[in-house]
Amino acid sequence: MQKYTVQELSNIAGVSVRTLHYYDKIGLLKPAVRTEAKYRLYGKNELLRLQQILFFKELDFPLKEILNILSDSEFDLIEALESHGQELVLKQKRISEMLITIEKTMLDLKEKKMITDNELYDGFSKEEANKNRKEIIEKYGAKALEKSEAYLKKLTKEQFEALKNEQREIFKVLFEISNQEPESKVVQLEISRHYKNIRKFWGTDGSSNSQWRNYTGLGELYIADERFTKIDGKVQPDFAIFLSKAMTYFANTQLK
Amino acid sequence: MQKYTVQELSNIAGVSVRTLHYYDKIGLLKPAVRTEAKYRLYGKNELLRLQQILFFKELDFPLKEILNILSDSEFDLIEALESHGQELVLKQKRISEMLITIEKTMLDLKEKKMITDNELYDGFSKEEANKNRKEIIEKYGAKALEKSEAYLKKLTKEQFEALKNEQREIFKVLFEISNQEPESKVVQLEISRHYKNIRKFWGTDGSSNSQWRNYTGLGELYIADERFTKIDGKVQPDFAIFLSKAMTYFANTQLK
DNA sequence: TTATGGTATGACGTAACGTTAGAGTCAAAC
DNA sequence: GTTTGACTCTAACGTTACGTCATACCATAA
Numbered sequence: 025m026q027k028y029t030v031q032e033l034s035n036i037a038g039v040s041v042r043t044l045h046y047y048d049k050i051g052l053l054k055p056a057v058r059t060e061a062k063y064r065l066y067g068k069n070e071l072l073r074l075q076q077i078l079f080f081k082e083l084d085f086p087l088k089e090i091l092n093i094l095s096d097s098e099f100d101l102i103e104a105l106e107s108h109g110q111e112l113v114l115k116q117k118r119i120s121e122m123l124i125t126i127e128k129t130m131l132d133l134k135e136k137k138m139i140t141d142n143e144l145y146d147g148f149s150k151e152e153a154n155k156n157r158k159e160i161i162e163k164y165g166a167k168a169l170e171k172s173e174a175y176l177k178k179l180t181k182e183q184f185e186a187l188k189n190e191q192r193e194i195f196k197v198l199f200e201i202s203n204q205e206p207e208s209k210v211v212q213l214e215i216s217r218h219y220k221n222i223r224k225f226w227g228t229d230g231s232s233n234s235q236w237r238n239y240t241g242l243g244e245l246y247i248a249d250e251r252f253t254k255i256d257g258k259v260q261p262d263f264a265i266f267l268s269k270a271m272t273y274f275a276n277t278q279l280k
Numbered sequence: 281m282q283k284y285t286v287q288e289l290s291n292i293a294g295v296s297v298r299t300l301h302y303y304d305k306i307g308l309l310k311p312a313v314r315t316e317a318k319y320r321l322y323g324k325n326e327l328l329r330l331q332q333i334l335f336f337k338e339l340d341f342p343l344k345e346i347l348n349i350l351s352d353s354e355f356d357l358i359e360a361l362e363s364h365g366q367e368l369v370l371k372q373k374r375i376s377e378m379l380i381t382i383e384k385t386m387l388d389l390k391e392k393k394m395i396t397d398n399e400l401y402d403g404f405s406k407e408e409a410n411k412n413r414k415e416i417i418e419k420y421g422a423k424a425l426e427k428s429e430a431y432l433k434k435l436t437k438e439q440f441e442a443l444k445n446e447q448r449e450i451f452k453v454l455f456e457i458s459n460q461e462p463e464s465k466v467v468q469l470e471i472s473r474h475y476k477n478i479r480k481f482w483g484t485d486g487s488s489n490s491q492w493r494n495y496t497g498l499g500e501l502y503i504a505d506e507r508f509t510k511i512d513g514k515v516q517p518d519f520a521i522f523l524s525k526a527m528t529y530f531a532n533t534q535l536k
Numbered sequence: 537t538t539a540t541g542g543t544a545t546g547a548c549g550t551a552a553c554g555t556t557a558g559a560g561t562c563a564a565a566c
Numbered sequence: 567g568t569t570t571g572a573c574t575c576t577a578a579c580g581t582t583a584c585g586t587c588a589t590a591c592c593a594t595a596a
Contacts, residue, residue: 031542045544046584061592062544083378087583102389109382112375119368119375122339126365133358287573297574302553317561318575343552 027056027065037074052077052091083108194218198270199255202263206270215274236275243268243275283312283321293330308333308347339364450474451519454526455511458519462526471530492531499524 030041047053048064053074055064066074073094080090085108093104198214205211219239246253246264253264286297303309304320309330311320322330329350336346341364349360454470461467475495502509502520509520 029542030544040584041543042584042586050583059592063592064543083382102386105382105386105389109379109386112379112382116372116375116379119340119372123365123368123372126339126361126368130358130361130365133361285573296553298553298555301575306552315561319561320574 026068028067028071030064030066033066033071033074036071037078039074039078047074047077047087050087050091052087052094084112191218191221194221195253195255195267198267199260199263202266206266207273211270212274212277215270218271219274236278240272240275243271246271282324284323284327286320286322289322289327289330292327293334295330295334303330303333303343306343306347308343308350340368447474447477450477451509451511451523454523455516455519458522462522463529467526468530468533471526474527475530492534496528496531499527502527 028036030044034041034044044053044064044066048055053066053070056067056070057065059065076094077087077090080093081087085093085104089104089108093101194214194217198211198218201210201214222239222242247261247268250259250261250264253260253267255263284292286300290297290300300309300320300322304311309322309326312323312326313321315321332350333343333346336349337343341349341360345360345364349357450470450473454467454474457466457470478495478498503517503524506515506517506520509516509523511519
């Protein structure tokens with residue numbers, strides 16, 4: 025007759041040795057025999073029983089109930105499955121409700137942190153802001169403005185601040201090499217860094233294509249809105265144009 | 281300033297005193313002050329914090345994470361909600377799979393226990409069985425036979441046995457009063473017992489109307505199949521007819 | 537014979553409390 | 567002033583299904 029040691033059975037069934045010790049202790053799965061040295065040896069019946077145990081365990085039955093099921097008759101099995109299934113359905117309902125609550129809460133929080141129109145042109149006077157917008161429309165059309173503002177409004181306050189601040193560093197590097205061609209490898213490498221850096225604000229929504237379009241749009245925004253491309257506090261219009269070109273080129277080469 | 285003792289806070293927030301002790305111990309909710317006698321006293325801030333805690337607890341956040349959330353900034357909150365939501369979605373998926381497995385298993389089990397055609401007329405020879413079926417058709421039509429057999433085939437073996445055996449008792453009582461009118465109150469009372477007794481084999485499927493039709497059909501079956509209405513081993517055709525009448529009357533009076 | 541690796545038992549740790557148990561505290565009733 | 571009853575405190579075990587040591591024993595090959 026086939027006999028398995030703890031480790032053998034553990035390998036066959038994919039459970040830990042400790043689990044077998046435990047099942048033995050609680051009387052769920054006793055070894056067929058014990059050697060004089062107290063070693064546990066299991067036979068085929070035990071292997072089968074273990075597989076039954078694992079089946080119910082996968083269904084999230086507590087071990088005590090598994091013990092009952094495996095010792096009682098078949099009729100109880102159906103009943104057990106039925107009532108356990110009902111419990112699971114209830115769990116699902118509860119989780120659904122939790123998910124709804126979570127989504128609502130997130131909406132609430134995001135709403136609070138959404139940028140208001142005022143904050144969008146914060147630091148500019150109303151007139152300046154409007155002048156700013158008119159300029160964009162003249163140069164790039166109303167659609168470009170719309171896209172840019174829609175993009176910014178989707179950000180939270182923190183993200184907006186991060187957008188302004190966190191990129192100073194990388195912009196400095198880019199500024200240093202802004203005498204190079206926007207399509208050059210050196211520039212494109214830095215741009216890819218910038219892209220990765222900015223991507224984390226976009227979350228997971230939107231197709232990859234639309235992400236490239238967004239990125240191009242962001243480049244246009246840099247030209248239009250001088251807040252982003254200030255270097256050491258000074259406005260750099262040429263740099264913004266350089267940036268936009270490099271970004272557009274990057275986006276186009278990535279779009280297969 | 282308002283101060284609450286453990287029990288007061290426990291009543292307000294709907295948690296146990298032990299829970300407050302525990303939250304204190306793990307540093308999740310410390311009382312505002314401790315009296316010289318070591319009594320815990322909570323203020324309004326603590327009440328508010330407790331409510332926050334309970335909010336996240338309802339969402340199944342572990343207390344450790346709640347501790348982090350309540351001490352860290354708001355940005356982490358959204359992240360926490362998002363990842364926790366993803367966990368919950370995974371849980372839901374796993375439960376869905378479990379439910380599918382359970383349903384499959386139950387189908388398998390029931391199939392095994394379904395009555396086979398042979399077992400349906402078990403104890404009768406083939407000829408007898410066919411004679412039996414012909415008789416039913418002659419007296420009640422083919423539809424009645426079909427319905428009866430369909431009804432029986434839906435039962436599991438155990439249920440079939442139960443149907444035959446478990447009702448001996450109640451049939452004896454009914455047999456005693458079978459000299460009464462089937463429509464009489466005494467009889468109808470017993471019939472209602474019989475109805476309740478038999479109902480548990482039907483499960484939850486089928487409209488209530490169809491259940492009454494089933495019940496009437498079962499009465500016809502009793503007439504046709506003498507196995508069910510044997511009293512002390514003797515066939516009682518008159519009793520079967522009496523039963524069927526009483527059952528039909530019962531079903532009709534219940535159908536509003 | 538010893539090195540190596542498998543095995544056994546026992547005990548602590550995990551999460552979030554429930555549940556005694558023993559001892560001290562408070563306010564009111566006597 | 568004291569007793570009573572309600573309240574509070576800390577400490578400790580129980581719960582689930584093991585993981586993770588620690589320590590000691592066992593088996594087999596070199």
